[in-house]
Amino acid sequence: MIAARGLGRRFGGRVAVSEVSLSLEAGDCLALFGPNGAGKTTLLRMLAGLLRPTEGGGSVAGVALPGGAELRAAVGYISHASMLYGALSARENVELTARLFGVRDPREQAVRALERMEMSERADTPVRLLSRGMQQRVSIARATVHDPRVVLLDEPFTGLDDSGSAALAAHIASLRAAGTTMVLVTHQIAEGLALATHAAIMREGALVRLEKGETMDPSTYLGVYREHVTHGA
């Protein structure tokens, strides 16, 4: 469902992502860890079809990168920015995305997506009046309203309270069960590993460790992560 072969991206002379190769099947969830500036967001934006790779290649949902409308239709992207319009209500924001993706019954699907994120009661509130955590819930509803086959999540737990985190974790689990492929960028190793089938560490634009297994022990992995990030093992 997601394949990358030597994927890279330069901004002028600066290398943001270099030689990333990975393969994920339907229902896989990759937890991607790494310090700030490691290239995680750039990698996600390339997989979302928002950024053109300058090196290597790959495919998402069977469409070769950088992809076009077909690739974007298959992807739901949650960035650390909310990607919402503050003057529109939560429902209007989600409904707009549903319409742009050609979802049938966009209004009904928008209401359902907000229900999944426990945001029904604030559906008609302008987004600018919602807290950061609530905006994040709306953003997740927006990104998944079209039932994407691939979901790319960039630090989705940021700003969420316990109830929001639980709703998101339950949503991610249900997406995985439905065969959705996910890449989850997070700094929270325990939460990431609990949801993932694969784990990877990025440093200075490169994928320095990639492993598969649902029994990854968070305490051991934290040591491995520190070793790779701090000492560059």
Next chain:
Amino acid sequence: MAPNTLTAAFLIARKDLAIEFRTRTAFFSAAVFALLGIVIFYFAWDPTAVSAIDLAPGVLWAIFTFSGLLGLQRSFGIEQADRAIDTLLGAPIPRESIYLGKAMANLVFVAAVQVVAIPAVQLFYGVPLLEHAWALASIALLAAVGLVAVGTLFSAMAVNTKLAEMLLPVLSLPFFVPIVIPAAQATARLLAGRPADEIVGWLKLLIAFDIVFVAACMLAFPFTIEE
């Protein structure tokens, strides 16, 4: 199935107008700017040296040009907050539909400012603008299409720069000239009661520039938003 270019453009235009209707920031700024401009020109005007018929077209088009820039500035500004533009760029719609949608919303915006400014010019200068309402509306609409076509493209280009507020007028104004000249000339001839043939020639020129600018800007737009 994802919407076609026109449907997606309509959705984007409706979204932009809903945001403007709720915040009203750009429209009020542009309308107040237009009215103040008309008043300043009025007090600087010596009616014994220049007749109102000669002055009014210039005032009208200077006001439209600069007040329109205020709305164009905001067009992509609202997309930058919280990276809302990624919602549009991540949707399976043609990039051209984003441009068209923005341009449609900007056209409504510029037309709304014109609706405020034209009666104000008639009131201050005593020129019979509203007597020629249909002809003037045609000139204003054709000119607005050209201004919006160019301004929307440059708004997208300028928004990601640190000098966006300065860059948009600097980039746009040279391209506004070929639109404003025929619009002002057509308006002057209309007010002077010149034969229709003289006006039609300028309108044809406006139509030609509109076609060139809309086509060129729509083709160029996808390249301006690629990272």
